[in-house]
Amino acid sequence: MIQHIKVHEVLQQSVAGFYADLVTRPTGRAVRESIERALSAGTIAVMDFTGVGCLDYSCADEIVAKLVREKVRVLLLRGTTDAHRDAIEPVLLGHGLAAVCERPDGTLDMIGAREPAAALLEELVAQQVAARTPGGAIALTAA
Amino acid sequence: MTRLVEVPAQFDDRSFDQFAAAYAQATAGGERLLFDAHAAEWASPYGLVGLLAAGAAAGRRGGGGGGGGAERPLLTVPASAEVVSYWARAGFFREAADLFEVHGKVPKTKPATESEVLLPVTPVRAAEDVHVVVSTIQQRASAILAKELGLDPKATMGFAMALSEACQNIVEHAGSGGWVAVQAYNWRRKLARRVVVIAVADAGVGFRHSLEPSQAKRFGDRWGDAAALEAALIQGVSRFRDPGRGQGLAGIRRYLARWEGKVAIRSGTARIAIVPGWDDDVPLRNGLPAFPGSQVLLIIPEQGSTQA
Numbered sequence: 432m433i434q435h436i437k438v439h440e441v442l443q444q445s446v447a448g449f450y451a452d453l454v455t456r457p458t459g460r461a462v463r464e465s466i467e468r469a470l471s472a473g474t475i476a477v478m479d480f481t482g483v484g485c486l487d488y489s490c491a492d493e494i495v496a497k498l499v500r501e502k503v504r505v506l507l508l509r510g511t512t513d514a515h516r517d518a519i520e521p522v523l524l525g526h527g528l529a530a531v532c533e534r535p536d537g538t539l540d541m542i543g544a545r546e547p548a549a550a551l552l553e554e555l556v557a558q559q560v561a562a563r564t565p566g567g568a569i570a571l572t573a574a
Numbered sequence: 575m576t577r578l579v580e581v582p583a584q585f586d587d588r589s590f591d592q593f594a595a596a597y598a599q600a601t602a603g604g605e606r607l608l609f610d611a612h613a614a615e616w617a618s619p620y621g622l623v624g625l626l627a628a629g630a631a632a633g634r635r636g637g638g639g640g641g642g643g644a645e646r647p648l649l650t651v652p653a654s655a656e657v658v659s660y661w662a663r664a665g666f667f668r669e670a671a672d673l674f675e676v677h678g679k680v681p682k683t684k685p686a687t688e689s690e691v692l693l694p695v696t697p698v699r700a701a702e703d704v705h706v707v708v709s710t711i712q713q714r715a716s717a718i719l720a721k722e723l724g725l726d727p728k729a730t731m732g733f734a735m736a737l738s739e740a741c742q743n744i745v746e747h748a749g750s751g752g753w754v755a756v757q758a759y760n761w762r763r764k765l766a767r768r769v770v771v772i773a774v775a776d777a778g779v780g781f782r783h784s785l786e787p788s789q790a791k792r793f794g795d796r797w798g799d800a801a802a803l804e805a806a807l808i809q810g811v812s813r814f815r816d817p818g819r820g821q822g823l824a825g826i827r828r829y830l831a832r833w834e835g836k837v838a839i840r841s842g843t844a845r846i847a848i849v850p851g852w853d854d855d856v857p858l859r860n861g862l863p864a865f866p867g868s869q870v871l872l873i874i875p876e877q878g879s880t881q882a
Contacts, residue, residue: 452708454738455701456746485708485731487738488821514731521828522821 433475433507433560438494439482441465452485459493466494467502475560476503477533481510491518492525499528499543505551506530507571508542516542531555538568576648577603579628581611585621587838587871593621595863597628607632607647609674614652619755619773620871622666622695626753629673631777631866651678659683665694669753692718692756692770699751704741707754708734715770718758722768724877725833733770733874736829739822740774740870747813748778748867761875772872780868781806781841784813799842800860807839807846826872833874841868850875 442453445461453459470476476498480486499506508519508530516532523529523543531551532540539561541548552569555561562572577600582589600607609625609632617625632647649670652658661667662683670676692715696707716730725733737756744752754774761769782802789805790797805811807827812819827848830837838847838855845859852875 448702448705450705450709452705452712452734452738454708454735455704455742457701458705484712485734485738487708487735487742488825489739489742492819492821512731513728514735517732518735518825521825525821526817 433477434470436466436469436476436478437482438462438478438480442483451483452487453483453490453494454485454487456489456493459490462490463494463497466498470498470502472502473504474502475505475507475555475558477507477509479509480512480515483510483515486515486518488518488522491515491522495519495530496522496526496528499523499530500526505554507533507539507555509533519543533571537570538564539570575603575605576608577601577605579607579609581609581614581617581625582621583613583615585611585614585616585625586618587620587840590620590624590840590865590869591862593624593628594865597632597865598863601632601635604635606645609647609649612650612653612678614657615654616657617661617666619664619695619757619771620775620869622661622664623753623755623773623775624869626666626669626673626695627775627777627867627869628865629670630750633673634777646673646675649674649676651676651680663694664691664755664757665696669695669697690758692758693754695753695755697751698741698744698754698774698776701742701745704738704745707741708738711737711756715756719770719874722758722876723770723874725874729833732829732832736826736872737772739826740772740872742822743868743870744774744776744778747781747784748776749784750776750778750867752776752778752867761873767878768876770874772870774870775867776869777867780866781839785811788813788815798860799844800846800858803839803841803844803846804858807837807848830872830874833877835872835874837873838871839868840865840871 441462445465527544529543529548532542561569564570579596579600662681667680712734719725719730720727756772758770782799785802793801807823810820810824834850836850843862843864847855849855
């Protein structure tokens with residue numbers, strides 16, 4: 432089963448004040464704890480960043496890296512901008528972790544450390560959550 | 575008795591050590607301080623937030639020799655009406671009113687909405703303040719960063735990210751509040767082009783004190799303000815044991831490297847800088863006049879040829 436997280440919605444529910452930006456450790460911690468309460472351990476999760484403005488390194492570490500490290504089996508990032516990925520990539524690399532990133536055309540890319548990233552894509556294909564396209568890319572079959 | 579601390583006529587990161595020396599000398603006696611800015615002709619955002627940090631530290635030490643009293647230091651405003659007006663529009667006096675007994679006529683001007691002041695002097699005490707700073711800068715700065723500095727519009731988000739991390743250093747490490755200011759102006763000293771300058775200052779515990787429990791042993795005899803700055807900026811260490819910590823300054827460095835920017839951090843008696851090709855600053859200075867807290871300077875130049 433794939434679980435879905437709309438990060439902007441979680442942000443609105445977790446932090447007082449109407450913020451679109453994922454900045455500061457306390458904000459990241461509040462958002463992650465909300466997400467953790469809704470997620471089953473070892474799951475495949477789709478995390479949708481649509482509507483999120485600035486994402487800083489502190490929040491990228493507090494949310495993405497800690498979920499990948501401690502909670503989910505595969506984290507698939509959707510709706511990310513270049514700036515979001517600029518924050519997430521070094522944080523994942525620093526931990527030797529990886530996530531899967533969905534491009535706007537629906538195909539999947541890796542983000543973070545190369546070895547675990549390749550294993551994640553293989554796992555998605557093995558679980559039949561994703562499949563190879565005729566062009567050789569990998570795209571989700573569901574979700 | 576009152577001890578005088580002269581504010582340099584051109585008050586920026588270059589003249590800051592002169593100011594810090596005057597501050598260190600004046601505080602030695604424990605008397606009330608008078609910050610004399612009457613001859614000030616210009617102050618960069620770094621000078622303005624640094625002056626607030628000095629005021630905060632002077633107020634905390636209680637002045638008047640009373641030991642822990644609440645007597646505020648004195649501040650004489652610049653003699654030039656034009657300079658006073660600019661400091662007011664930059665948001666300086668709004669914050670100074672809480673820290674100093676201000677002497678001189680201050681115009682009742684709201685902080686500027688003009689293009690040069692991207693973010694007026696803004697207090698940073700908690701995570702909520704960082705949210706406000708990041709939100710404000712995105713609304714005001716994106717057009718200026720793109721049009722005036724020639725930055726890719728996508729770079730605006732990285733700018734906000736760098737600003738966020740710089741401000742969070744105050745919240746997480748200073749042990750006290752601080753201030754941030756962002757301005758765009760012509761930087762004639764070495765570059766003769768537009769720059770955006772982020773200045774962040776606090777009068778808190780400083781990098782050495784913050785990192786001492788986790789790093790002092792590792793550095794041994796070398797431990798001090800310079801080693802602490804080197805550990806934080808170059809090695810990305812943090813006082814927290816969480817392995818994800820220490821990313822903020824590393825992220826700032828990456829962002830500035832991409833846009834040929836400069837970062838300099840002064841704390842205690844040392845100052846460290848990542849110096850781009852267009853600048854002639856010294857990477858590490860030690861043995862400077864002691865000054866409370868930490869002062870961070872980020873400069874992003876107009877894009878194009880960057881020959882000095």
